[in-house]
Amino acid sequence: MAAVPRAFHVMSKPTGAICNLDCDYCFFLSKEQLYPGSGFRMAPEVHEAYVRQLLEAQRGVDEVVVAFQGGEPTLMGLDFFRRTLELEQRYAAPGQQILNTLQTNGTLLDDEWALFLRDHGFLVGVSIDGPRALHDAYRVDKGGKPTFDRVVRGIDVLRRHGVDWNALVTVNAANGDHGREVYTFLRDELGASFVQLIPIVERATAELLPLAEAGWGERSRDRPLYRQEGALVTHRSVGAEQYGRFLVDVFEEWARHDVGDVFVPTFDTALAHWLGMHQSGSCVHAETCGDAVALEHNGDLYSCDHYVEPDYLLGNIAEGRTLLQLVDSPQQRAFGNAKRDTLPDYCRRCDVRFACHGGCPKDRFLTAPDGEPGLHYLCAGYQHFFRHVDAPMQTMAALLRNGRDATGLRTWYAGRDAHLSPTDPCTCGSGTAFAACHGGPAPRRS
Ligand code: SF4
Numbered sequence: 001m002a003a004v005p006r007a008f009h010v011m012s013k014p015t016g017a018i019c020n021l022d023c024d025y026c027f028f029l030s031k032e033q034l035y036p037g038s039g040f041r042m043a044p045e046v047h048e049a050y051v052r053q054l055l056e057a058q059r060g061v062d063e064v065v066v067a068f069q070g071g072e073p074t075l076m077g078l079d080f081f082r083r084t085l086e087l088e089q090r091y092a093a094p095g096q097q098i099l100n101t102l103q104t105n106g107t108l109l110d111d112e113w114a115l116f117l118r119d120h121g122f123l124v125g126v127s128i129d130g131p132r133a134l135h136d137a138y139r140v141d142k143g144g145k146p147t148f149d150r151v152v153r154g155i156d157v158l159r160r161h162g163v164d165w166n167a168l169v170t171v172n173a174a175n176g177d178h179g180r181e182v183y184t185f186l187r188d189e190l191g192a193s194f195v196q197l198i199p200i201v202e203r204a205t206a207e208l209l210p211l212a213e214a215g216w217g218e219r220s221r222d223r224p225l226y227r228q229e230g231a232l233v234t235h236r237s238v239g240a241e242q243y244g245r246f247l248v249d250v251f252e253e254w255a256r257h258d259v260g261d262v263f264v265p266t267f268d269t270a271l272a273h274w275l276g277m278h279q280s281g282s283c284v285h286a287e288t289c290g291d292a293v294a295l296e297h298n299g300d301l302y303s304c305d306h307y308v309e310p311d312y313l314l315g316n317i318a319e320g321r322t323l324l325q326l327v328d329s330p331q332q333r334a335f336g337n338a339k340r341d342t343l344p345d346y347c348r349r350c351d352v353r354f355a356c357h358g359g360c361p362k363d364r365f366l367t368a369p370d371g372e373p374g375l376h377y378l379c380a381g382y383q384h385f386f387r388h389v390d391a392p393m394q395t396m397a398a399l400l401r402n403g404r405d406a407t408g409l410r411t412w413y414a415g416r417d418a419h420l421s422p423t424d425p426c427t428c429g430s431g432t433a434f435a436a437c438h439g440g441p442a443p444r445r446s
């Protein structure tokens with residue numbers, strides 16, 4: 001029976017958890033323990049099964065994303081990616097659009113890599129946490145040495161050859177008070193036009209916290225397998241209020257100067273919610289999840305990149321059941337729906353629930369003010385951010401609904417910064433009163 005085509009996302013890990021760096025907050029390095037004795041290289045038959053099953057399952061989808069991350073996927077060498085292209089040619093339907101993506105720490109990129117990535121239209125995500133001191137706070141190599149220079153050199157190679165790249169920033173305790181500084185560094189010094197923001201929340205039980213504090217990487221010889229358990233967090237984790245301030249800091253800079261020029265998925269996802277769209281970009285703030293699975297080097301498929309642990313193993317794509325069958329399995333549907341079904345009452349009554357949806361289940365380990373468990377660790381930050389952006393989001397949504405450009409938000413900010421009254425002429429030069437032009441809705445919330 002033919003499978004029903006539909007979109008889902010697979011993060012494949014061709015080297016498993018193996019990486020040439022040893023970032024202090026990287027929970028994924030410990031996943032090496034799941035496969036003792038493995039060579040940690042995706043075998044040709046698994047590679048082929050991944051590409052073939054993904055393309056076959058998504059025949060009706062506009063663009064199939066073939067994603068590689070890690071660990072560090074460039075450790076596979078270029079030939080692995082050349083073979084990826086051959087497999088795509090073999091299994092793509094006529095006219096099927098494919099986007100290859102690579103998430104890397106950037107340190108191994110050279111001219112040969114950059115030319116290959118450019119010539120084949122790869123979208124490359126590079127992990128960088130800000131200017132030197134903020135980046136090097138936790139992003140170190142196996143010897144504990146800083147990596148900033150090597151990462152920036154990798155980005156320079158990509159830029160020199162015109163590779164489409166984006167910055168992936170983890171927001172942690174070290175850079176969490178420096179949102180604007182991090183953002184403007186990426187924009188102005190590195191020319192980034194796509195900035196992805198990911199909060200670091202490292203959970204631990206009381207028993208494991210001392211080991212967790214030492215770092216999950218290889219320098220901590222007794223490191224435990226990282227699991228989503230415990231209600232404590234390491235000192236590297238971003239604070240809840242701190243995360244909210246970081247997002248607001250970046251938003252205020254972006255909204256005044258960069259709407260339309262710099263893409264920040266966190267803000268686009270929020271805008272989608274203010275527009276009433278059910279499909280938002282990020283799983284974290286979607287009502288349900290379960291359409292973003294993780295593929296280990298040996299073909300094991302897990303419910304999510306954050307749940308690569310035995311209880312969330314769906315099956316193996318090289319051993320009978322296909323990617324689509326596993327993504328559509330009752331186990332995975334239950335996983336995705338639990339995000340909505342386990343939402344605490346406090347969230348159900350929250351004024352920004354439409355934009356937040358309680359955040360990712362992996363971080364729901366607080367007790368709500370009414371005593372119910374399961375509130376998201378970052379709740380205070382989410383509330384601060386979503387309430388802060390209410391008026392500008394309403395403004396952008398109104399502009400778009402009226403067939404205008406969301407970049408008009410810059411004009412809205414200019415008018416507010418100039419303390420225009422509603423009847424003053426709009427700063428866009430239209431001659432119309434500010435309130436009727438770019439003035440937008442009055443702020444409803446702080
Ligand atoms: S902001 Fe807090 S209370 Fe509101 S939906 Fe998000 S996690 Fe729940």
Ligand code: SF4
Nearest residue numbers: 283284289290304360
């Ligand atoms: S568990 Fe969290 S990260 Fe994973 S798919 Fe669900 S919302 Fe996304």
